[in-house]
Amino acid sequence: MKQPNILLIMTDQLRGDCLGYAGHPDVKTPYLDSLAAKGVSFDRAYSACPSCIAARAALHTGMEQSHHGRVGYEDNVPWNYTHTLASELAGAGYYTECVGKMHVHPLRNYLGFHHVDLHDGYLHAARYASVPYRESQFVADDYFYWLKQELGVTADVTDTGIDCNSYLARPWMHEEKYHPTNWVTDRSLDFLRRRDPRKPFFLMASYLRPHPPFDAPQYYFDLYKDKDLRPPFVGDWEDTEELMKNGRIFDSKTGPLDEELKKQAQIGYYACITHLDHQIGRLIMALIEQELYDDTLILFTSDHGEELCDHHMFRKSRPYEGSCRIPFLIAAGKNVLPDMKSGSVCHAVVELRDVMPTLLLAAGGAIPDTVDGFNLLPLGANPSGSVRPWLHGEHSYGEHSNHWIVTETDKYIWHSQSGKEQYFLLSEDPHELHDRIHDKSCRERIHKLRSHLATCLKDRPEGMSDGVHLIPGRPYPPTLPNATAE
Structure with missing residues (x-):
């Protein structure tokens, strides 16, 4: 059987419930809804160590956290894994490309990809004045380098005044084409243009949003600013002591005390999600127009979620559903997984470590003995099955x-x-x-x-x-x- 092209759509800080196909009453995601209608979605998908670095270690290595060794968040720790998703797919004959976020160390560690168009978002550890010139994010990060060429040396994503871990929200200040979400799609489309047509490709389109800053273009804010949004979930067990202490700190681990700021955070978060969805739509349409869709396997997921003021909490790293449950769906063109039960929902407990073995077996490759994850392809034909x-x-x-x-x-x-x-x-x-x-x-x-x-x-x-x-x-x-x- 012909090896399928593989598109891995990775997002950052996207909750498992903030999607139209997942039944959210407010968020609109028409393109992802369409993918779910054509594929299998997993409503019990988790990130076993829900923050950026550890989650991506599981994704790239197929290992559980005690084996890849990252059980929390720590920058500047070298990545020296022998077997990675990209290196194994390259060995199986794929041309491999990542566009967007890697969040590895050093920043230009390719992890086996043939090429990387890098944008890691705002990384404090790579922006401090003490960081050597070539290791600075302004040099090593392709998006920041490009943005300064386009808009001048002072241009930065912080021009909105919003921190990368903040619940504050406001619309993007430049033309939409300069937004990092658009940039990931633009560079992904350019990869499709310049790829080697004689080889199957593995493209990881790794988007930064809806991770803060909540800075979608104005159009997307307008979709939500006048809506009566569902309030955050607050149960009968929460302690408000930490909220009262830290609820006025813009980058705290709690949400804000101010009810209006809570709603603004929701508006900004949902705006980033719909903007992201529309840019994913551009990518899907390009596959169709270039007559690649029928031979392509698509896997969509995120590294972790966002509490978004549930239980008086904000950000991730917590054990609660808003933080650790993630979206996860598999869709495929008609020539790839003909037995897939389109539009079905699988309740099996799956995790990011399952991405690597699933994609390797779809490619006809071997699974290294270091991998802890499971192949999820059988669940496409039998969504009532389980893996753990x-x-x-x-x-x-x-x-x-x-x-x-x-x-x-x-x-x-x-x-x-x-x-x-x-x-x-x-x-x-x-x-x-x-x-x-x-x-x-x-x-x-x-x-x-x-x-x-x-x-x-x-x-x-x-x-x-x-x-x-x-x-x-x-x-x-x-x-x-x-x-x-x-």
């Missing part, structure tokens, strides 16, 4: 450090510094409004999930488990010793 009974997730996050076990129906959370536990019956309570950790009827189930977590952590270097009991308060650095192993 449960998934272990985690994130080193200071006092908010956490571990969790999630299944198709429920979730157990252990806060590793305090030892606090939570339990949510997701099948009845998908927005985690009611913590049932003290519900006697759930005691046996909680014990079982706790035991799974104790087993997962047994041989870890932090000493958080003896295999039977969980041990709180242990040091929990964001990077394990094996992260930089050759």
